Amino acid sequence: MIEKEVNPHFEEFLFDWNQKFQFLVGGYGSSKSYHIALKLVLKLLAEKRTALVIREVYETIRESCFSLLEEIIIDLGLEHKIKCPTSPMQIRFPNGSKIIFKGMDKPAKLKSINNVSIIWIEECSEVKYAGFKELIGRLRHPNLKLHMLLSTNPVGEDNWSFKHFFKDVENNRHILDDDELYERRTVIVGDTYYHHSTADDNLFLPDSYVEQLEEMKEYDPDLYRIARKGRFGVNGTKVLPQFQVLPHDEVLSAIRAIKSPVKRAGMDFGFEESYNALVRLAIDHDNKILYIYWEYYKNKTTDDITAEEIAEFKKTHELIKADSAEPKTIQYFRQKGFNMKAAKKFQGSRLQYTRKVKRFKKIICSDSCKSVMRELKNLTYATDKNGNIIPDEFNIDPHTFSAIWYALDDYEVADLKGGSVWFPEERR
Template sequence: MISLKINKEIVHLPSLVGKRYGTFWNFKGRYRVVKGGRGSKKSYTTALYFITKIMELPESNLLVVRKVFDTHRGSTFAQLKIAMERLKVSHLWKCTTSPMEMTYLPTGQKIIFRGLDDPLKITSVTVEAGYLCWAWFEEMYQVENEDDFNKIDMSIRGAVPKHLFKQITCTFNPWSETHWLNDRFFKGGTENREDLINKGLAIHKNSKDILAMTTNFRANEFLDEADLEVFKNMEEQDPRRFEVEGNGNWGICEGTVYYRWEIKEFNINELIRSGRFETCLGLDFGFTNDPTAFVANLVDIVNKEIYIFDEHYQKGMFNEDIVKMIEYKGFTKSKITADSAEEKSIRWMKKNGLPRIKSSVKGPDSVIFGIQYLQGYKVYIHPKCKNFIVEIKNYIWATDKKTGKPLNKPIDDYNHLLDAWRYSVEDLAANKGIKVDKFKFI
């Protein structure tokens, strides 16, 4: 049995937490979702909450999730350790990085850390003492696929004692308003801008199951004059950035690569019957860290219009799964251009159900040439293609880290479906002056 030296110190919790987060602290419904600007103390408050509640409620355990596991160390893991220090209870916890977990020594309750980049580990989380009743998703906007969230949501299930409750907490900085988080938790709620400006916190929904709220730096009384001056200068010099990072509102990315697009309902059969379009299909391979991405679009070369009408976006797909997916969609006899980095997979698929699949052509400038070609079209995206919408909204030009100036290359993110999209129109681009033979296969 571990011998513990417990120092009895009085900690005034309201002084540590501060104001504005009372509704957040006391909510016990299924989903507690907070988007906020920088300096809004949302992560700080969440960390304090979980350390306090685990010590207060026996048998409770917490799963902390980020998109990439390695990012925990400098964020959630560090924030929770700071919370222990503020609460003066560090001596009651054992914190290890291999495995990454925190154990409350008097009872054995745990805080477990996982990343969505390891799907096998994330679906097999168990606890020895009590119940896994809570999950905390930090930087939730990075979770592009709603299905990844649903898998964790389903793992928080089963009966718990009356003194416990099951809950998913999501905290994130606002990003594109087309993110599935907006559709699922915020849309249909109230928009009280006055509260955001005056109090730094606005509650959009407060129902039995959902608390959705926005916070910003005005809710953080712990900021000093120098901190506030940063936000004042941002508001004056870069109002658009201030709306997102300051006020905590949904934003549109600066430096968007594709800008001539809109979400539009359309009848795919009517478009095909018009005879104006060529059907173009693209495939980008993924597995553990990245999803396999498949996109289908109709291209009107004469009128310079593209209609994105179907997509598939899923991690952990084997070659057999991809063939079955394409077969289910009815495209086995169609020409499909796939990422040439998986030449072995392409050859296997060609022999096992996709006779017209072919490798893309890559070279030093192939990405830029493909982007330039697609920029010449007006793009209409069917609302069901949610992942494509998220990517095209967030796909921006990279910037120089020192100067902040845009570079002539896009970021290496939000590009799985967009890469597949480029592959799909490769032959059309070649016919319009982009010489395929100038590229080298890689």
């Protein structure tokens, strides 16, 4: 018999092994990692199994997962039965069960692992998506039921863990609305068990710790959302908070309803790591609404192939405003019969173009424009070492944003009536 006081919110989780995947997300100090470690110890005491504990960097395991498991074993009074050698770092049970530890920074060492029936990925959001899929392939046993436990503090919605287990707008995947999890606290969808926790669920935390988390609300709202509320979201200040996505048919219908729509097209060039990004825009000038309804987005494609793939522009003779840094490319497309001209570039043009786009009251994107959605929905400003926003730099290199800049080259968005337009650099 083992007696151990645990947090009530985790009681059912400790003995629930019905699903293959168990995804635990929560704020700081919620005790999710502690209860996963306890769950593992209890399971391996009851059944002979090999469990694998993973973190992105191997050197971080000893002071985190390994020490936590060792602490639990000592607390249960089982240190005389369960051995915790550090060379190699393992935990060995009297029934032959064992826990082994690996880092994804040394993937070659995963190849020698056999008969692993349970994997715990701690801080799974730090592991690359390719690594997660590789680990699923390493989870195999001829007889035992397989389980993967994943724990993480929530990060940005652009992280693979959110896209895989909740929503991936770009690929039209919707598994679970995260707001539903925050409300219900535990949810089962298919073969995945979801569990949400915050510091309020840890009855062993001192009040002073919770007070420190509460203080974050005043000086770091993003960290407060993650640490105190345990919720996914966008890390940083959004560049385009007015950006929204609507079904393609609704966008086309809205464009047709514009009395005198302004139609534009813009193109950014790229090849190896950058992309050729071409977008079509429609502008409702009176209501200050920008519609994005068509895109072309490809890299590692030579100009002749690109010219074939966007040949419709040659037929319609639509004007394409393009990146002036590539005059030879523009000249090539002109020789091929495209109506393409260079957009103006000047000192400070990135900031001016960004300000121009921000002046739109709404930016509505068709759900058929997957690359625009991916780059702009959660686009945030880069920050300097002091945490100050850099108004013309971003968390990614958004090629579709550059294409929009060029498309709007000769268009001016008047300031919204009744108020001024706020730019984050004015906050300093």
